[in-house]
Amino acid sequence: MAKQLFTAGTINGVLFNNRAMVAPMTRISASETGVPGEIVQHYYASFARGGFGAVISEGLYVDQAWSQTYAFQPGIVTEEQVAGWRKVVKAVQQDGARFIAQLIHGGALSQANIYRDTTVAPSAVQPVGQQLGFYHGQGAYSLPQAMNSDQIAAAIDAFAASAERAVKQAGFDGVEIHAANGYLLDQFLTDYTNQRTDRWGGDIAARLSLTLEVIKAVRARIGADVILGVRISQGKVNDFHHKWKEGKAGAATVFALLQAAGVDYIHVTEYQAWQPAFSDGQQTFADIAREAAPDTVLVVNGGLDNGELAEAQLAACADFVAIGKAALANHDWPTRVAQGETLRALPDNVLSPVASIKQSEI
Template structure:
């Protein structure tokens, strides 16, 4: 196959993506203990840029020194020192021709480590389903979070704004607001995690309110020339089978509202990005985002096979394809596909995995393989 769609140009906010391949955000837990990015991270991201990816979205970055951190050794954009540490990481990938977007994340009730507090916060005092992730250093059930006050909500909004401003100062090409996978903003959107009786709870419109307010606040802070996107999902880290109760009708409400906001793209992730997301013969999540949101869409979920990815693009289900485990196994995926080389299968045991206890030189040795 020629993969004409995969290797065609597209544009977002005046930035030309040389192909449709995007590195998906993946938790790496390899930052310094104080949240500063480091040389290991620089090499990790740079290899994707060298491998031909047009765009890189960072791992989830915590946004304040309060409740947002979710993992030990997670990087932050909560301080000027953290901002400065990101500069060389961003620059090294951009020099290789890749755009770099910072994913801004608040873990909320799904946090399993926070250097600044032993508490977690969430829209309501309901813990996430399931248990913490052992390979990210957690164990046991999630703790019961504190229901957020109006003051907490205001603080979170300010933290997203300030971290977005730091991302711009650090040289990133844009920010992605993390509204997926069971983290704080998705908790507001999720019916069984949000039993608030104020303007942020109840109807879909109300449960979306905080997300929409943060989008507008961030846009006002960073200006019109900076990319602002969002990541949305039905599935969660702690509840991978979750579906929106209202199915496609609820998806229409969500994506229509996001499409009317000051966003430049919508990034969706699903168990299979090419499969119906709301039952038999329904739309994929990406197609729902395109049809109702009418913005550029990044699709994610088991799209490593380039023929499958090409089909998603050719059928106008999405505009770009993001790879997670496929990129881990093939950091030079775009170059491999263009050169007709074999695609490696992701092997959980043998592919570089996030391990906070792995020494930096051991990671670096793996990165240059």
């Protein structure tokens, strides 16, 4: 059935067995202090055994200040956290998959931080929506403090230092900077959450500047030969239907600047990847990214629950596809698709980390 999904691919010279990746998904299954244990190891390794060419981790917080986003979220800051990830990485790689660490700073969307009881953001703007109940949040988000220049510099360094720990100490094959879904870097990119008048605010190119500085700092720490990606979206966990007011032109600017910054791949995510990105056009978010960044590997995520949908994106513009919720129900999704087997239905409690492991025990 699939013509491209099960062909090998490369990113920055690193070989991947196929084009199917596990999308990054918050699992909140680490210890209270952010250390991944046996449940986390079993969870990630099962995707490798199930045939995925690569796994992108859930967002790992990057400092002991404001970056932690959820209770029981893993970090990549302390020696104990790094040691825990080293075991998980080894298990995934031994079963044949590449493993990429996604790095996150929650910013204003932090709802359970063991290090701080306050939040920070580009501007003192209260986030829309409510905290996520299935991640132990309750009620409205807190009003964040506007970050000062020292705090911004510290956040940049935290991303870079954690990237170095992830690659050089824990053994990940690469890192992905989470600049999507409403978290800190996306808060700087978004017009209504970024009301700054300094170098970090202004038009969409200026609002992307923090992400570009993080990319620059991370690359300096991990070197040119290590995979470096970035995730970008319009929608957010707290503002699902958000669209960039600058439309296609703004999106093209963002993708062109990311390519110029030297990332090895751009990971775009939409609710349904095949739908038009903006109401006044027919191009998808991925189409615009491909057109604006033709020389950068493109990873596409968004509702690609079966092999046909995944293959269609590869035929259209994607180099790799990232499978999300369907992978939670089918840790062996590539094997089932390759063999033409029926995929398991998504369980009601698929967002539960333990439930997803039990659902797809392989």
